[in-house]
Amino acid sequence: MKRARLVFVATALLGLAAGGAASTAAPTPEAMNGPDAQVASAVKVPPGNKLVGKFYAKGVQTYTCTTGAWKLLEPAATLADxxxxxxxxxxxxxxxxxxxDGSxxxxxxxxGARNEIAGxxxxxxxxxxxxxxxxxxxxISYVQRLATKGGVAPAGGCTEGTQTSVHYEALYTFSAPAR
Structure with missing residues (x-):
């Protein structure tokens, strides 16, 4: 019961941090399945590995202002089945x-394994x-971050030490060595 409540609270907090209410709605089939056929070669998992998990994430990318520029501090997201x-x-x-399960x-x-996505x-x-x-x-041997939306640092300068969180979504896949 405590673990389920913790997950709910974490999900709710991440949703609120992203500027909206927490959502438990299932991701669209396109978000869960669509990118597989369209994965850029730069971010493909090497041969000899097999897909073992695929989860849709909603959360924030938090940036901090260092020497007048936004630098990534940390992500905070909840992954859903x-x-x-x-x-x-x-x-x-x-x-x-x-x-x-705590794993x-x-x-x-x-x-060099990145694929730039506009916006x-x-x-x-x-x-x-x-x-x-x-x-x-x-x-797990490899993780892919695919089908990204949002999460880009604000444009322009910033005030030293300030932080901002920007909502993002992504599809994370997890692969393990094929046996």
Whole structure:
């Protein structure tokens, strides 16, 4: 019961931080399935890996003003399954933590593995640095951030030390070595 409440509260807070009410509506089929056939070659998972999870994220990209420019501080997003149920949280690291089984994966962007999207944070390919637990994120080798919407830092200058959060959405896929 406490875990379910924590997930609900985290989902609600992230929704409010993004400037609106929290939504538990299921993502559209296009958001969950569409990008597979259209993944840019720069962000494709290497051969020898298989897709093991696909979740739709809503949250914020938080930026801080450093030396007069906006720099990414951290993401904060809730990942949902096909039915719109919260299943993971995405935080600084970047790290994804399952709210179902506590497993986690930390990854880092692969150099040059990005696809620029107009008006949105880029699509990325990330390689796993470490995993924790034996649940859904155990054995993950790659993470993709696809079908991005929003999340871009504000244009122009800023006041040193200020922060701003910008709503974003993305489709995250998780792959593991094919056996």
């Amino acid at each position: 096909r039915l719109g149920r919260a299943v993971a949280l995405h935080t600084r690291g970047p790290i994804w933590v399952s709210t179902v 986690a994966v930390e990854a880092a962007p692969v150099d 949105a944070v880029p699509e990325l390919l990330l390689k796993t640095k470490s995993t924790r637990g034996s649940g859904v994120f155990a054995g």
